[in-house]
Amino acid sequence: MSLSTTTPAPLTTAELPGPLSRDLMARKQAAVADGVGTTMPVFAARAHGGLVEDVDGNELIDLGSGIAVTTVGASHPAVVEAVQRQVAEFTHTCFMVTPYEPYVRVAERLNALTPGDHDKRTVLFNSGAEAVENAIKIARHATKRSAVVAFDHAYHGRTNLTMALTAKAMPYKAGFGPFAPDVFRAPMSYPFRDGAGVDGPAAARRAIDVIEKQVGAGDLAAVVIEPIQGEGGFIVPAPGFLAALADWCAANGVVFIADEVQSGIARTGRMFAVDHEGVVPDLVVSAKGIAGGLPLSAVTGRAELMNSVHVGGLGGTYGGNPIACAAALAVFDVIEQDGLLQRALDIEQLVRGRLGELQAADPRIGDVRGRGAMLAIELVQPGTTDPDPALTKAVAAYAHSRGVVALTCGTHGNVLRLLPPLTITDEQLHRGLDVLADALAAAR
Incomplete structure (x- = not known):
């Protein structure tokens, strides 16, 4: 059939x-x-x-798209063709050993598609959690600080560090501790539950007050947030919340990381959800819908942050697999052409x-x-x-x-x-x- x-x-x-x-x-x-x-x-x-x-x-x-993965549809003909063509050429060499053009092309496309017109660099990984963890590695290395702030209702993955960032205990964290240290939590803007009078700027002031009292900007490497929360309940923060947080981060030398694993790659009607708010993150994490069902993720960000890491400090055996890169390039084309x-x-x-x-x-x-x-x-x-x-x-x-x-x-x-x-x-x-x-x- x-x-x-x-x-x-x-x-x-x-x-x-x-x-x-x-x-x-x-x-x-x-x-x-x-x-x-x-x-x-x-x-x-x-x-x-x-x-x-x-x-x-x-x-x-x-109505699930494999949890926001098959954004261009399952087995899109252009993705299938691109994958078949790449499989016939080669399946793996490891980009860190003998590099290949599809990885570079994906990086070029993401540098162009992510918010902001500043100089950017990209590094490719396999999963959303892996990319989130590497974004924090980059932020810590660049700032020489260790603390990280995540938010109520957040979900960032199932590795040890990303479990620490994730808010919900069951089923994601229960029994798996201890977790990575220096992770703190701030209140999220949740319009349905915040009540009258708590608009975006007010919710941001509430969060910043918690951050300043519990962490202090001087020790804070990064703030990581989903512009629209995924597992936490598809919470769309009130207008102005993300912008106020980003402004505070910029004023205090804190890296603002947008976790667009579920909300990115055209899912919300913009290439990235932060585009709706006019916010330009320092680092953007993408995954899920990026490669039409193949495992691929990325961290894209300001060149001075991305290039702060020493040679060999970023990468992975399968990161930016050539087949997944071929699929991603087809996905980008389909989004634009269709x-x-x-x-x-x-x-x-x-x-x-x-x-x-x-x-x-x-x-x-x-x-x-x-x-x-x-x-x-x-x-x-x-x-x-x-x-x-x-x-x-x-x-x-x-x-x-x-x-x-x-x-x-x-x-x-x-x-x-x-x-x-x-x-x-x-x-x-x-x-x-x-x-x-x-x-x-x-x-x-």
């Missing part, structure tokens, strides 16, 4: 999960560590655009319209937020702001049973997030949203 790009609905030919997925799940449980969980108990066989087909022949509408920045804004208009209608009729939807194709609803007890993780779990489970890939997030587990590929059709989007509406109705 081949996937259709015009299929208007999930086409479930068997129950979910089907017999082949159930057999594979049994094998998974016997072979894979229990600590590796899965959102849905179905096994993928192939995917294209906004659809995923499982091993039993069920077609699923993809107008996917505008497509992200069109998706926002469509989805916000539908979610707004649901919110007007359902007091359990406390907030609708996000930018571009990075949108979410926060579910609460009616008439309050008390989180309702049980409802969120039930809505997601219903969607999964009807063939819609939907993800949850949030510190309290009460946020349903939507991350569709930018190549998903309007018809597929509407059908996916129809299922979410049915799920909310069924959970009353």
